[in-house]
Amino acid sequence: IHQFGNIVLGGRGGGSNSGQLKIYPGGFIWRKTGGGKVVEVTKADVSSLSWTRIPRGYQLGVRLKAGSNVKFNGFKEQDVPSLSTFMSTNLGFIPEDKPLSISGRNWGQADLIGNMLSFDVGGKQAFELSLADVSQTQLQGKNDVLLEFHVDDTAGANEKDCLMEMSFHVPATNMTYV
């Protein structure tokens, strides 16, 4: 069993959710510091694992068979090898290395994996969002798709800037999404 403090749960309002993560042979349990939110993932729910190098540390991605991708931020470099061994032995998955795109480009590929939309630039993920957070999608004109995110009192309550809308432009020359 491995336990880590100060692990931040990724998500639309990510950053304000810091807590303790327990990784045990049966799966993952994350508890928010001070109580409240609990995220539990059992071994049987996992479809794959990944490590991503992020500023000042590592992110563990736990992709679920149900379609979402739970992300835990804040691992140190020295945690990675021993955790990888532990997870491949006990959970049966060898985490794949998934580098981030940091080139700063706004053009790439949009891939839907489960209910996660991944925006990839040069074959690397720039960001990923959950369609579960999307309240509405609108086609604007022939080429633009607008995603509106859920708004409630808790959305963005703990953060300064809260994502509200995002739109993508699919050029007419693009045959992939027609």
Place this chain on the structure above:
Amino acid sequence: GQGDGQGVVRTTGDLVAYRNVDDIPFSKELMIQVDQKNESVLLPLYGLMVPFHIATVKSVISQQDGGHSYIRIIFNVPGAGYSPTDLASQKFADAVYLKEVSFRSSDVRHTNQVVQLIKTLRRQVVLRESEKAERAT
């Protein structure tokens, strides 16, 4: 505003904001930031700061409504103001473009500051690149 949309920074396939993850400025609080040194805007998306090179930014708009302020960043996409002979749009004909992102902010001062910083950085880079292009011809 509209005036800020004047002059497109010519983007090429070689556009790079950061080469190393650790070069991305650290901030304890996830919020929109402008990195002048790397000429990038950093957006908090799902718990990570995601960089966008200033050359991808077309314009930025802020709005006040009740207790909140809103910030909308509009990116360059093929079409109006973006020549079809542009290297980027030719090279990436099958690409999908992030066109707009909007955030709601709880801090009006922060919103105004970010908008000013983005506009200033954009102006500087557009000016520098157009001077460079002029010298080249």
